[in-house]
Amino acid sequence: MRKASGMKLTNRLVAFVTLIVICAIFVVFIGGAISFRKLGQNYLTNYLDGVVNVIDQQLADPEGAQAFSRWLPHLLKASNVVELEISSSAGSIYSFKGLHPLSDPNVLYISHYQLEKNTGFNIDIKSLPPYTEFTYSIGAMSSISIAIMIIIMGLVWGMNWLRRQLHGSELLEVRGRMILAGRVDKYAVGSEEEWPATASLALDQMIAELKDARQERSRFDTFIRTHTFLDQLTGTANRVLFDSRLQSIVQDQDTYGSVILIRISEWDHLLAEKGKEAADDLIQDVGMILSNLIQRYSDTVLSRYFDAEFAIMIPQQSAKEIKQFTSQLLKALERLTPAAPLETDNWCHIGVTFFSSGERRGRIMDEADMALRSAQLHRANSWYAFKKEQQWDDSRGSVRWRTLLDAVFNAGGPILYQQPVVNVDGETLLHRELLARIKDENGVLIKASRFLPAVEQVGFNIRMDKLVIAKSLQLLKTMPVSDVFSINVSIIALLDKRFVRWLRDELLQTPRTVLNRLSFEIPEGSLVKHLDAMRPVARMIVGLGCKLVIDQAGRTIVSTHYIKDIKVDYIKLHRSLIREIHQRQENQLFVRSMLGACADSNAKVIAVGVENNKEWQVLKQLGVHGGQGRYFGAEISLISDSNIQQK
Known part of the structure; x- marks a missing residue:
């Protein structure tokens, strides 16, 4: 799989041009130094050749040889000759050794000459190389220094010019990175400064067509579900x-x-x-x-x-x-x-x-x-x-419900049960959904489907959700790192700003390793109804490291565009769609539609309420990611309470 480059195009070009210029300066500098040294050596060789010719001529004259001691030392000192020796087969005729202090004798330039006019005579000369004692001089090196400064200034100007010219390509690259990061909506239309302009316009057109295709697909999926499950005249269920x-x-x-x-x-x-x-x-x-x-x-x-x-x-x-x-x-x-x-x-x-x-x-x-x-x-x-022998005459009113719920909250909150959610292989555990239960005055256990309407009726949603979240976080901190919990949160609580602030503070005080093991479940119908208000809340939950789960998908017929608006990790299908799905083609059509809506996102579909192997085999063929229900495991209390009665 190809990966985006970590280096900008402009930085690549700037680095390449800078490297080329520096290499060129270095090559020119080395070549100039070698040429400079070679010219000095040639000059010294030519100069010493002249001195040797003078000595050869004077040596041929008997009177001239006697006068070496008068004029030759001055000439040699002026010529930076350190040592000179005139010899023949009979021995040394004349020897000169200067008094120059030498830090390193190895730097001396050694020459050996045979005299042409005086056959059999040799001259050995040790002299200082040219420019050995020279230091940097502004006057002498000003032209080279100015040249180097001009090159550096030209390089800086050229880099700035290159950056300005490639600014549009950088904008296009940044836009591409944002699109790869999932921020397509914000960067759907590019800036006029982007370059190449044709690539920018093509990207704009492709994103517009993609958004239209997604909307059309969402409309088509909604159309299928609507015509399958809703009455076209009243909009109610069929x-x-x-x-x-x-x-x-x-x-x-x-x-x-x-x-x-x-x-x-x-x-x-x-x-x-x-x-x-x-x-x-x-x-x-x-x-x-x-x-x-x-x-x-x-x-x-x-x-x-x-x-x-x-x-x-x-x-x-x-x-x-x-x-x-x-x-x-x-x-x-x-x-x-x-x-x-x-x-x-x-x-x-x-x-x-x-x-x-x-x-x-x-x-x-x-x-x-x-x-x-x-x-x-x-x-x-x-x-x-219709008169039946058994009618449910539980006439518990709001006052009795309020009294019971107050007692439950004062006693530490509801009892938490858990039910596993497994992967499509039927073995790998995705997470455990926590389910709240309460006990009435007689110790009878009441399921959430029975008391949650009363909780909403008396306005205790926020108190209930706070207790469940607090107990869940405490459990996660004490349980093994392999345990992953998913808890249900009501929309009523999430629409309350004080509850959201409390939730944010609680999550910020919780280690990241614990938050990565926590999921929040939100009902689909309520989420779509309050989607604008829920976007920042969902962004906060995901940003803090928790997962977002959409529950009861398919309970009401709504558009699935919310899947692209917020980062949903899992979508749980309502149990009514799963019941006997192997015998209901319309439910299979609905599940296929939901899977298609999640095809271009990271959301995974989970079937809730799987009761038998026939249902599970059909769901696996349809392509769900996981399942939950009594087929995989019953609801089990997180605490040992063998005396609890079910209601």
Whole structure:
């Protein structure tokens, strides 16, 4: 795999040109020094040749040889001759030795001559080399010094000029590094100073086309999910999604709730007489009222079950609460004035049934339909509840919930359970998700799906999340480095500035090695709804070394563009998509769509709620990164408590 160069193009060129110039100066300097030395030696040789000729001529004259002692020493001293000896086969005729102090005798230039006019006579001369005693002189070396200074100044000017010329290429290189670092959006359009301009424009066009392709892919994925699971007129869930969610919740342990059917009578007659537009307007009005009323309950599913029939599933609510809600629902619908031929006092009927874990989905819907038919027998706008032997009459109100939660918080907070999340190989542990549980007054253990709506109702989300995070950090500090935890955090808490500051301070006080073993899980629907406010929070969490996990993906149909906006490490699919996925092609289509949305990012898809090998084999074929569920391991308490009862 190719890697980006760590050295700028400008620095490379500057270093290359500087090296070339320095090498050229060095070569010229060495060559000049050698030439300078050679010229000095040639000058000395020519000068000594003249002295030898004079001696040869004087030696040929008998009177001249006698006068050597008068004039020759002065000539030799002026010629920097240290020693001179005239000899023949008979012996030395004349010898001269100067009084020059020598620091190093090895520097002497030694010459040997044979006289032409006096055959058999030799002269040996030891002289100082030229320029031996010379020192640097501004006057003598000024031209060379000025030349070197001009070269250095020219080099500096040339480097600055080269940097200015290549400034655009540096900008283009910096932009490329930022794009490789993942900051594509900020550097999508380059500066006008970038060079080469054609490469910059081509990069702009490619990024624009890439962003458009990503948006188109996101729109296409959203289109697929919308047409697969949503009603196009009202935007609510369709029958496929409703049945899938109901089937998933009744197969969970310790769950209960209710199903409410709302039917518009004589809708076909309205469609025939007033047309599709009037009929659709009535459907939209009814859907708007239902959507507004169910906002008070979490995990509620509203579906346009048939053309003129809506279905509502409300989990974890008592029979008393459901009956009050149904009465309010009927009163809100009666405020509508349907067009003729619908009768104002006999156009909507509601059937209610209750369910608990382990019941069959088909039987639950049959019970709701029978209750609705019983309501129609009244010949007026009315509702009817199917009578069952077991109805959940837990009437714990907000006051009792507040008292219980206060007691739990004062006792140290909730009990933490953990469930493993494994890699696609089924063995490698990715992390352990921590799940909160509390005990009521009788010591019965209550699951999070039961008490979290009450926590939100009484406004204790921040207190709950603080206790869970504090206990998790304390556990991580004391447990082996191989343990990696993932904790759930509510959007309500993350939208509170004081909680975010507290979380930041807690994480800053925690060692980096501990933070690298911690993940935060945020629900997908709430994240997308508050995406602008969550961007800085997500950036802070990731920047401090923690991982970011998006939970309950697919619970609501939303756009997946958030995957590119924030650095998501894992995306956990909602358990309703995983339940019996080997028999549901539409759920497989949804999972493929989510995997495609994560293809160009670092996000990995994890399937939650895997119950058996058939589901896991299909999920592995689809390409998920990991799985979580009772197939891999049940929920286990982090503390030893064998006397806890489950609820």
